[in-house]
Amino acid sequence: MILCVGEALIDMIPDRQGTPQPHVGGAVLNTARALGRLDQDVALLTGLSSDEYGRLIEEAMIESGVTTTQAVRSDRPTTLAIVELNDGQARYEFRDEGSALRDLTFADLPAPTPGTQALFFGGISLCNPPVADAFAEYATRHAASYLTFLDPNLRPGFANDPAGYFDRLHRMMQVSDIVKMSDDDLGLLHPDVSLEDAVAKVLAAGPKLLLLTLGGDGARAIHVNGTTARVPGQKVDVVDTVGAGDTFNAGVLARAAQLDLLDKSGIDGWTPEQMRSLIDLGARAAAVTVSRAGANPPRTHELPV
Template identity: 55%
Template sequence: MILCAGEALIDMIPNADGAFVPHVGGAVLNTSVALGRLGVPTGLVTGLSSDPFGQLIEAALDASQVSTAHAVRSDRNTTLAFVHLEQGQATYTFYDDNTATRAINSADMPTLPDDTEAVFFGGISLCNPPVADSLLDVALAQSASRVVMADPNIRPSFVSDHDGYRTRLTALMGRADIVKLSDDDIHWVIPGDMDLHDKGRAVLDMGPKLLLLTEGSKGATALCANGTRVFVAAQKAEMVDTVGAGDTFNAGALAALRAAGALTPTALATLDEATLTDMLGLAARAAAVTVSRAGANPPWASELE
């Protein structure tokens, strides 16, 4: 199975009248839901509250075939993210202090099962301690035979200690086999005037075998440490909003690699153009469905057939 480690929260999204309506969300949760709907055995390692929002989250995960067996349960409140939409583009205001997701120490983290093929880390849970440090500890503890993927989904305004965050991300990307970054993300990770692909090579020099570089409506590029590079244009879609699009892209990439028998560190080191093209194609198709409907609502496998 694939385990996703990071936040589960409630997105408060404005309806047509401007009133905020709760929706289950969080970047890492969205990736787990997208994986579950694509038919991949998936679990979520997260802080799960006993409050009504936590119950709503658990029910949504169950409906999308995502296991909560490795959740860290508590009575703390659920994290809330108020979503602000402007021409379909989302920005967020987070309420996260001392919540079920945020207040997780390393000792709280579960032991991962032996059948775990890959562990995905990402989202706002990487921003601030204690959960950020706890997740890094889990990532660094993974054996070299288990794939680690990271998508920081960087939100600088949410970070309390930028130096500490950079140090944490550098360590995580140094362990990761796969890193996904948007064009905005990579400019934050690698400041300066280099072009995107040169910055991509700089990220690969940190240690990953595969970098997925997304550029919104333009498309995405796969850059490999072995020198292979593939670009696939974004799928055309009537955009409603971008909530969950990148998270769905992550799931599509992982699902495609798993289906190709390439979700191992050894296979990732020798990826060819055909496998990369198929991977980016599935990720792009899945993300296109998500942007075509409101909120983070990834497709089921049957919708991509």
């Protein structure tokens, strides 16, 4: 079982006429749905509203094979992300004050269920308390027992306290085994240094493996022991990039499960061939997502060869 911990929300994405339409989204929910569609045993720990949008989210979870029993239910409203698309690139305005997600505390969160092998964290749920502190504490309490994957998906403009936000992410990196970042994320986290120096700073914080996505140039895996792997970009007609990085994460975790690598004690010995296999499936899965509108990750039979 892979337990994804983070946001489930509604992306309000404009249609061709410019009218916002609701799409189930959120970085961590996207990753969970993609894992379910890739035939993995996955659950989502999130705040789930009883409102109309919450029911839409739960239906999407069930449709994609995501276990819903870890969700914390309430009557607070669903978080909304207002999406603006510019040449296929997505910009977001989040509305989450007093939401089913934002008001979660550590005391609300159920422990990982028996059979859990890996934990995944990321997204806007790490930006602002109380939920951000709750999830950071959850990582600190449980990372020693499970392979832990963090995708910060940096949104400093959404954080009420940017300095506190970056401190929280640094503390989570200290207990994570795998950290994934885009090249843009890396520049935000460590500005005014070279890409390679920024990579070194992330690995010095504690993770064993950094996954670096490079847009059309593919992806790299850099192990703290110095071994690396790389895959080229996938050639695809891009509709939009919503959910691309989230799907990449799912592809990596799905391949790790297939290779029996969801074992915290074994990551020190991962080979370049294994790392390349992980990011290859991540890149191929993400290529399908960007070829269609919204966060609509592929099922196993839809993956390009």
